Amino acid sequence: MTDRQQEFEQQLAELQLGYRARLPQRVAAIAQAWSRLRESPGAGSPAVDLRRLAHNLAGSGTAFGFPAVSKAARDLETAIGLWPDAGDGPVEEALAALHGIVAELAGQDAGSAAAAAGAVKPGPALDLALMADPGSEPCRELAAQLGHYGYRVDLVQDSAALEQRLAREPPAALIVDVSHGRGRSSGIELVAHLQESGVALPPVFYLSDREDARTRLAGVRAGGAGFFIKPVEAIDLAAALERLVPHESPEPGRVLIVDDDAVLAARHALLLEQAGMRTRVVDDPLRAPGELADFHPDLVLMELYMPECDGLELAAIIRQQEAYVGTSIVFLSSDADTSLHLRALRAGGDDCLVKPLPPERLVASVAARVQRARTLSAFMARDSLTGLYNHSRIEEQFLRELARAHRLGTPFAYAFIDLDHFKQVNDVYGHAAGDRVLMSLARLLVHRLRRSDLVGRYGGEEFIVVLPDTDWEQALSIIDELRESFAGIRHQIAGSEFRVTFSAGVAGFPTFSDAVALARAADQALYTAKRTGRNRVVRAPLPRPG
């Protein structure tokens, strides 16, 4: 990649973050224009305003790496064009869909969205500003509890203090108590006011006493990214906040291009490479299955008509193999015949693009599908409750890390964590409470550890943490800090409140050099921790010589 490209990618990544942060405001402006139009129906200037807002959003979304926004805004633009003849329904539906996508984006990690366009930027600090009455005990407690999950919370009392805080160092998110100040929803009014005066706001989360639609709507209009009903539990807020934090830059998307037209294939490969993806080209469809196993693409882009083995047959071959269930298949065809396209989709294709197609269209379609394939395979690797790596994936990651450590001669630490008396939590407070405890530990681990650390749920209430490039003395104190924080979390369920602790055993490479010995050593240390009173972290005894 040239210096210019690199420089531009950095600029673009910054633009994307800014654009994404402003999306909720833009949708709020569209919603406002729509209510103005409904108050004074007519095809005059309010209709033109609304249409222009939707049109501009449609025209910019994809350029900033958000094709779904473009599509939803385009649908809205179409619906507005049919209004009032087609009634309010289509506009309302399209507006709701757009709002849904933007809300999801506010949650989704910025890193992967930017990666779809080939650019990634390091994430913001985990600084939060909480605007609430500093005398309010629940709010102070919420701030303290969020601290356990690794967030630094700044309490600000009024809008002047907030503006100062925003100007000094913008926080990753703003949490606003709706009932703070005078009036029943003055928190929302205050944010709306800031927005109108052009202050750039981070994503805003509202805490409210009331759940009525009017308050929620006011929150949405003022660009709210989330709305929580009091009493708010730190873990729920942490879950929403977590999605704001960009994750480690993922590898570029991989696309296998199968096309007997070598010139066209090379051109598509070039376009996709320029958009930050990695490609491999096969001009003989019979070689595709082999390449598939070797290259592990996120997406297969293939011509529908090919001699020897056409795209439909190849799709069937791919779909018959479980290993490729998450791989996306996109067909290219120069035939606009819809019945053929339907057959292609039935054969397991995800999309069918008609050639010739504009480069932007190709890149946008492929990038969006690659992103989806990535999300899907991430889901398959994750434990459904906690979102951590599942049993088989964390084992796989552990073995990979061990191999890497052997190769490079770097140390790494391995911790086996088990919740104390977890069965009692389930028995006394119910399984739902138990699940929340598991989730809260998962969130704490993910937040407090480095991005490069690997965290998995091994089973039940057991977790595994792998800390690359860390010697186990360091690891011991890291895990112990986590233990203390976790013990400080108050879990609330149906009016009662309790705390849970964990025990951990820590071992490491190169003291233990093979997988079985290492895992066994950590397991034995955990056993010692349990036997000697729980709520502690124990280091594995050194292996006996010989």
Next chain:
Amino acid sequence: MGTPELRRILCVEDEPDIQTVARMALETLGGFEVAICGTGPEAVERAPRFGPDLILLDVMLPEMDGPQTLAALRRLPELHGVPVVFMTAKVQPGEVRRYLELGVADVIAKPFDPMVLPQRVRAIWERVHD
């Protein structure tokens, strides 16, 4: 005789986000000198002084739309022979054909991919001078 060098691009676009991303892509990635105008009248006023080699013109502009701006630009003797490229979200074949009949060099579909925009523009430039 080779293709003359493409150096200055005038971009007429009312949407601030697109203005920024187009400017960055064309300047940083393409190495062009770029001027941005938010409206048709502004473009008509600034174009003769800026002296662009090529003009990128959004079709859906407030007040004076793309085709109207194109007509006004065409009346300026200083811009004789300067290729104009439309940028539009509407890419139905009929629509594109109508635009081409108005005498634009090409039509770039919006939303465009900023990573390939400079190449796209350069390719159009080369084709015009082929």
